Amino acid sequence: MIATGFSLPFQFRYSALGAMAGQPLAIRVRVAQPDPDGLVALTLRLFGQMALSGALGGGSVAPWDCTLALSVLPGRDPGESVFRAQPCRLADEAWVVLCHLLLRLHQRLPIRSVDVLAPGDASPRVLVTDAAESTFPGVYGRLPFALEDRKPEGGGYSFYLRLESPLAPDSELRLNQALEVWVRAVLLGAYAMAPGDPARCYVEPDGKGVVSYGHVIEWAVFKLQADPVAALAGLVNLLACFHARCQPLSMVEIG
Structure with a gap:
């Protein structure tokens, strides 16, 4: 069962196990007024970018196996x-x-319903609402590197990554692009924590990208206002995907 802690103003239905099974799916979003700016499409595009970054892995789905190709x-x-x-x-x-x-988009463009259905599914599930807590993707259980989470408090997080070889320029570009997707997702409510307002989600990265020297990468964020466990799980999964697709990491430390 998956659930949100929010009381939704629209119904969200989905096919059980459709995503993990790799089935083709149809995502149907109905809105209450015209969408001339394509806000729904922009939201789905960000979701697709999160998938390709590996942030939406977890459970039995390895982050580097995440894929989502969307066509209109x-x-x-x-x-x-x-x-x-x-x-x-x-x-x-x-x-x-x-x-x-x-839900964050609903504040700008009222949404009536969302269906994420596999072909022929006559008994889709309805996303549980008003749960004690939202069920987000967790950290993948078989990470390819050592993870040391010092569980800092106060909304500021420093990330210390150890590489097996110095960071290559193309790897640095891809890592910064993936981190930008994660930051944008946080700001747009992806990891909103009920009962807070998704519009108040926030994070502030330190600088315009990672800093690397020798076999080390450093990055930091401040003022995280979102579900910290969920947001950091997405980031760790993203780093696991980077490890598999770009350049191996031997250790990730969160402090």
Whole structure:
């Protein structure tokens, strides 16, 4: 079961195990007014970028196996946006992240309903609302590097990464791009924590990118206002994906 701690102003239905099984899915978002700026599409684009960064892995889905390719399908009327997700392989809890992004969007563009369905699914599940806590993707259980989380408090976090070789320029570019996606996702409510207002989610990165020297990468963020466990899990999964796809890490320390 996946759930959100928020009381949703719209219904969110999904096909059980559809994401983890890698099935093709249709994502259908109905809104109450025209969307001339394509805000729904922009939100889905960010969700897709999160998937490709590895942040939406976890459980039995390795972050480096995460994939989500979205294509636009015709809707039945102007108030409906439809996307084909194929291929799609994510942790099932990723739909909670999508729900929270759309909940944040709802403040600008009223949403009526969201369906994330596999073909022929006649019995989709309804996302549980008003739960004691939201179920977000957790840290992947078989990380390829050592993780030391000192569990700092106060909203500031420093990340110390040890590489097996000096950071290559192309790897630095890809890592900074992935971290920018994570920051944008936090700011747009992906890891909002009920009962807080998703619009108040915030994080402030230190500088414009990572700092590297020798076999070390350093990065820091301040003033994190979101679910810290969920946001950091997404970041650790992102780093696991970087390890597999770009450049091996031997250790990650959060302090």
